[in-house]
Amino acid sequence: MLSLFMHGIVIASPYDSFKALYEMMGTERFQSHLWITTKRIFMGIFWGGLAGFILGLLAGIKEDIKNLLEPMRWSLMSVPPIVAVVIAMLWFGMGSTMVVFVSGIILSPIVYVNTVKGMEMVDKGLLEMGRIYKLSLWLKLKHVYIPAITGPLTAAMVIVTAMGVRIVIMAEVLGASEGIGYAMSIASATLKIPELFAYVIVGFCIVGITEFLVLGPIRDYVLRWKGGHQ
Amino acid sequence: MIQFKQVKKKYNNLEVIQNLSFIIHKNDVVGILGPSGVGKTTILKMIAGILTPESGTIISHVKRIAYVFQEPRLLPWKTALDNVAIPLLPLGYNYKQAKEKAAEWLGKMGLRGYEGYFPAQLSGGMIQRVSLARAFAIEPDTLLLDEPFSALDVRLKEVLLNMIKEQLKAAPITVLYVSHMPEEVVRIANRIFMLFPEGTMEEMSVNIGESFKDFLKDAFYKPHAGDAGLACNDTKQRESYACM
Numbered sequence: 302m303l304s305l306f307m308h309g310i311v312i313a314s315p316y317d318s319f320k321a322l323y324e325m326m327g328t329e330r331f332q333s334h335l336w337i338t339t340k341r342i343f344m345g346i347f348w349g350g351l352a353g354f355i356l357g358l359l360a361g362i363k364e365d366i367k368n369l370l371e372p373m374r375w376s377l378m379s380v381p382p383i384v385a386v387v388i389a390m391l392w393f394g395m396g397s398t399m400v401v402f403v404s405g406i407i408l409s410p411i412v413y414v415n416t417v418k419g420m421e422m423v424d425k426g427l428l429e430m431g432r433i434y435k436l437s438l439w440l441k442l443k444h445v446y447i448p449a450i451t452g453p454l455t456a457a458m459v460i461v462t463a464m465g466v467r468i469v470i471m472a473e474v475l476g477a478s479e480g481i482g483y484a485m486s487i488a489s490a491t492l493k494i495p496e497l498f499a500y501v502i503v504g505f506c507i508v509g510i511t512e513f514l515v516l517g518p519i520r521d522y523v524l525r526w527k528g529g530h531q
Numbered sequence: 532m533i534q535f536k537q538v539k540k541k542y543n544n545l546e547v548i549q550n551l552s553f554i555i556h557k558n559d560v561v562g563i564l565g566p567s568g569v570g571k572t573t574i575l576k577m578i579a580g581i582l583t584p585e586s587g588t589i590i591s592h593v594k595r596i597a598y599v600f601q602e603p604r605l606l607p608w609k610t611a612l613d614n615v616a617i618p619l620l621p622l623g624y625n626y627k628q629a630k631e632k633a634a635e636w637l638g639k640m641g642l643r644g645y646e647g648y649f650p651a652q653l654s655g656g657m658i659q660r661v662s663l664a665r666a667f668a669i670e671p672d673t674l675l676l677d678e679p680f681s682a683l684d685v686r687l688k689e690v691l692l693n694m695i696k697e698q699l700k701a702a703p704i705t706v707l708y709v710s711h712m713p714e715e716v717v718r719i720a721n722r723i724f725m726l727f728p729e730g731t732m733e734e735m736s737v738n739i740g741e742s743f744k745d746f747l748k749d750a751f752y753k754p755h756a757g758d759a760g761l762a763c764n765d766t767k768q769r770e771s772y773a774c775m
């Protein structure tokens with residue numbers, strides 16, 4: 302709609318964008334960008350998610366650990382992503398390590414907070430039951446805490462995925478020589494607007510595919526106990 | 532043996548238990564009666580060690596306790612079978628053995644065929660029976676039952692009461708059985724504790740025969756002669772057997 306009123310150089314029409322996307326899709330260059338970005342997104346979500354989850358579990362079990370981690374996640378959450386990219390570029394240079402590091406460091410606090418909150422909300426009655434029946438910490442984690450937090454956590458993962466895609470692409474725009482973000486920065490520098498928007502569509506698709514084809518089935522499986530019928 | 536010596540328990544400012552003293556010997560089957568809100572669950576929780584009294588002492592020689600909670604407290608994300616099997620794991624069973632034992636107890640509770648069901652797929656009475664199976668499966672030396680039959684129909688209650696009775700005959704254990712229903716309690720208890728709303732307790736004789744319910748009604752009212760506050764106009768009180 303917007304593109305009807307604005308000049309073609311600023312915003313591309315859906316037709317031009319899809320046409321550019323179609324033309325790009327066959328090229329080897331595009332496929333390698335897509336592959337690299339996808340890999341970075343998954344790595345960022347995986348490492349950030351894992352770190353946030355494990356630290357969240359520890360914080361949920363031990364108050365001391367939580368008191369220690371709380372200021373850290375506060376400061377991490379208040380660092381603007383762009384600053385994180387600049388700092389990470391100083392540390393790791395350009396490329397995959399930097400991109401994965403930045404997305405991990407920005408995503409982990411979200412997973413951490415959701416894990417801690419989820420653990421605080423675990424049914425006290427079930428914890429009492431665990432105590433009476435002498436379940437070890439490991440059994441309590443495995444059968445009480447972790448299943449109880451998977452619900453809120455899968456919701457958080459939807460946000461984390463969408464953010465992960467944006468952060469990886471942003472980090473690539475600023476400091477990578479491969480990947481969708483890098484290709485976008487080239488397209489915008491050379492004023493190939495339809496191509497730029499074609500990459501935006503690719504971003505949509507990555508979010509959509511991870512949410513519906515990866516997270517959805519995982520959520521349905523882990524929350525199958527909520528369902529009515531066998 | 533479980534002994535309470537002048538145990539007091541308060542929640543904030545609410546004095547629930549005052550100066551409670553009793554001794555329960557090994558393999559006693561004790562029925563605990565009393566209207567809603569007198570502190571029956573509170574006593575069981577103190578015995579189980581999940582609540583500590585404000586003052587007084589609790590001496591307990593209990594080794595392995597099983598607790599059938601008033602609300603069944605099953606893990607909603609685990610099947611009936613796993614709910615019974617998981618408490619067996621800390622006792623040294625491997626998962627396979629635990630599942631076999633769990634299946635056996637679910638069978639005894641009349642739940643054969645429901646092993647793979649999640650709690651959300653079971654009826655209230657079935658959930659209570661899973662909770663009973665979980666308690667018996669660990670082979671406790673002390674069993675705390677907090678109104679375990681409240682969601683069961685008369686016939687099933689009968690079947691399970693008989694089953695528990697048989698079980699206790701075969702392998703005697705200490706049982707504390709909380710209920711609103713005197714007629715249920717007399718079926719298996721060899722001692723009966725009666726709790727009163729002001730936080731005191733009296734032990735009743737079990738062999739009073741048919742007029743038992745009337746007797747309890749009287750006993751319930753005696754200490755409160757002239758106490759209008761205890762009349763059955765309070766809904767909470769009316770639910771109790773004394774007002775039936």
Ligand SMILES: Nc1ncnc2c1ncn2[C@@H]1O[C@H](COP(=O)(O)OP(=O)(O)OP(=O)(O)O)[C@@H](O)[C@H]1O
Binds near residue numbers: 570574
């Ligand atoms: N965690 C708590 N915090 C504050 N008050 C509580 C708590 N648990 C119980 N109480 C209060 O203590 C009193 C006794 O509770 P308890 O659960 O022991 O009663 P009960 O005899 O088991 O009743 P019912 O037959 O209805 O189960 C009640 O007045 C209740 O409001």
Ligand SMILES: [Mg+2]
Binds near residue numbers: 571572573601677
């Ligand atoms: Mg109770």
